[in-house]
Amino acid sequence: MWFRSKTDVSSTALQTDSNLHQQVFHSLREVAPESWNRLIGDAFPFAEYDYLLALEEGHCVGIEPGWEPRYLTLWEGKQLQAACYLYRKTNSNGEYIFDWDWANAYQRYGQRYFPKLTSAVPFTPATGPKLLVSADASNPREFQQQLLASALELVQQEGCSSLHFLFIPAEECEIYEAAGLLLRHSFQFHWQNQGYDSFEDFLSRLRSKRRKEILRERRQVQEQGLEVILLRGEEVEPKLCRVMYDFYLTTIDRKWAMPYLSYEFFQYIFTHFRDQLVLALARKQGRWVAGTINYHKGPHLFGRYWGCRQDFRSLHFELCYYRLIEYAIEQGVQRFEAGAQGAHKIQRGFLPNLTYSAHWIAHPAFHRAIGEFIEEEKRSIQSNIEDNPELSPYRQEN
Structure with a gap:
């Protein structure tokens, strides 16, 4: 069923011997709203058709802002079965998972960090799915794996240094780790009902x-x-x-x-x-x-x-x-995410929750160095969360 894509980044279809094909679109206008929204669950508004298209219509994304859309889609016949919203990035603005030090390190060693390929809702530090699959797909995990494999190929086709999935849900982490991506931790303050x-x-x-x-x-x-x-x-x-x-x-x-x-x-x-x-x-x-x-x-x-x-x-x-x-x-x-940062939220009922991102770095030496940094960062974050239970605003029995 599955194939290895050899498309460029134009909106042209690549047919296979099966009934499955892939398309990469530069604008969501080229996809029917009802087809796209079939892939969206019941908990994350920012991946919906109208929200992503609003960013295009408002000229918030594109070449000048450094967020060039690349909507990766998988079709069975005329039915859209899976998709991933990606952006070719020429900066790290509006991401909220900070990699400026990585870019600076590349520059110091005469390497090019930009462009990179990023899956995230622009300017929106909110956790939600990136590997979108129709609820009636026969094998959702296979579609997710193919989306990830195709995204990795798109990195090479676009001449990018790396691939990043930001604010991914915990249930997607296993897929990225199995494919060899580096799993990074950060944290936000969320209110739980x-x-x-x-x-x-x-x-x-x-x-x-x-x-x-x-x-x-x-x-x-x-x-x-x-x-x-x-x-x-x-x-x-x-x-x-x-x-x-x-x-x-x-x-x-x-x-x-x-x-x-x-x-x-x-x-x-x-x-x-x-x-x-x-x-x-x-x-x-x-x-x-x-x-x-x-x-x-x-x-x-x-x-x-x-x-x-x-x-x-x-x-x-x-x-x-x-x-x-x-x-x-x-x-x-059940959950209220009030935005990035802000330790002052703790005394108002919000507690630190881990957030996740996944990163594929093409350069072997930088992959190792960034991987070591990420592991040390994980230990530091976990220690900060576990070592300060007295900061909780809740009574001990709660």
Whole structure:
């Protein structure tokens, strides 16, 4: 059934003796939405057709940003059975699994690290599947193995130094390790629903000091005359698109960061992806003053962008964490990922969770050196997580 691809990176099909063939597309417009979304499960919104296409329509990906799409697809007849979203990268911007030191080492030794091939949702540090397979595929593992083998061949065809899969789910790790990729650990702070009946029930599981701090911070928001509103799906009016984009830019300006996302991207999301949106907004005297953009699909909630027009005490914590924890409990959400970094999340109920990435390095010497670095990094991360149980905000019995 399986074959070794010899395609270039154009959108042309390579037929085999069987009914299976492969295509690599430079734009998701060349794939029917219903075909692509057949491969997406019920827990990860960012691999959906409209989200990935929004990045294209908003010119957030392409040659200039350094994210050139390469959608690797496997077909049985006219039926799309498996796919992997890949990008030919000429920088490491917007990845959140940092490899700048690797690139610098290549440069010091007169080697070229870029371009590289990366499977990740651009500018989105969220865990989700990269090897997408239809639920009715006869042998999902074989399709995943073929996707990975074809991606490795695409590395050579594209003249890339390496192949990277970022923020992969734990259940995919075995596939990458079996193929000889290096498995790297990092960590984020996630909130897990322990079967809470209400926000008050959640608070009751916390240590007294942490519980009092959260209650104080929520009171501070009320005392400043702020009205907190949560909107989802059809409640999200199109006119809020400009409001949220302006909030996004305020955070970019304050952090001297790069505005990866365009207003056109926001327009597309607010038009075509509203059913996944959850906005947490604050209003004072009839004027929107702060807000967050979040995405909800199935058992998972993802916090993405925050911004405010002026500073208010504890408002960031209310809109980014507390109101959304309330929402997660109400909706039966099992996991809430509130974005990358931020040890301050711990005292607000978020605990460190391992995240995973897989890396194939073509250069043998760099493969060994990076492999040694990754193993040492793993030990350090695990030690930090295990050696500080007293940092948990939860009562010992929880």
